[in-house]
Amino acid sequence: MNTVVLAPAALPAVLPAAAWPALRSADVVYAAGDLPEVTRVALDAKAAPAPEELLRATGAVVLVAADRTDPGAAALLDAGAALVSVPVPAVVEAVAVMDKLRSPGGCPWDAAQTHDSLRQYLVEETYELLEAIEDGDRAALREELGDVLLQVLFHARVAAEDGQDPFDIEDVAGELVAKLVGRHPHVFGGDEVIDTAEHQQVRWEELKQTEKRRESIVDGVALGQPAVALAGKLGQRTGRAGLPSDLFPAGDTDAEQLFRLAASARRAGVDPEGALRAVAKRFAADVRTAEASARSAGVTPQDPPTWRHHWPH
Structure with a gap:
């Protein structure tokens, strides 16, 4: 046959x-x-x-x-x-599709992109994923995870074309595997024992500090992240190193007070970025409710004095 x-x-x-x-x-x-x-x-x-x-x-x-x-x-x-036949994993198909889009005869827009031009999309997709998580929207979560994955595949494909230091998605994944194995010695070999998630967080930072040969406890903190998240991360990192909170900026400016609040919240186990965003979203929802209430009462919602009577309580 x-x-x-x-x-x-x-x-x-x-x-x-x-x-x-x-x-x-x-x-x-x-x-x-x-x-x-x-x-x-x-x-x-x-x-x-x-x-x-x-x-x-x-x-x-x-x-x-x-x-x-x-x-x-x-x-x-x-x-x-x-x-x-053998089923092709969807991730492998995604890599092949990305390769075709960037290759001659593919999509002109995709072919023209660079790491720099793609930055805005990475930030946008990340925030859309974050919103899907906060909203508990499973369908949106699945879709936004795919959009973030697209950014990873896109950047890896662009990197493969670099004339000086090329690498591809296999190199990216290989480095990730090595990192995960190396920072979990209690799982992948050795006699080390990790009993709690908190212990693992501390051990992860210790291994990373040694691995990257960092000289400062704040080396590796992404300074480009949102300010509240940055303040929280600095508070957490210095807290793990044993620095007391009285070393935080002591001034009375709004910015210094915000820093102390965010850094102290992170040390207390609260994500200040997420907590503040939740309050902001709740406030936005209250504004919409007040506007709708004002309209139903025949009042122009843009007239500030009328808002107090329609504000949710």
């Missing part, structure tokens, strides 16, 4: 296990024109003839193709050939 084996271009080194019995018993193994050269060479397969010749071939024929739409594969399948 003839067999068509699909070896997707996104996984050139992967063949389904079910394909091997057919390959071993085949009288001839052909490689379709869309098959990556690395796969054809590894299989020592012959270049596939025209579809009509494939159909006339005698004995057990195996055609290895990247896609079932290949003319030879389509002809054999229409004639009753068995199909053996």
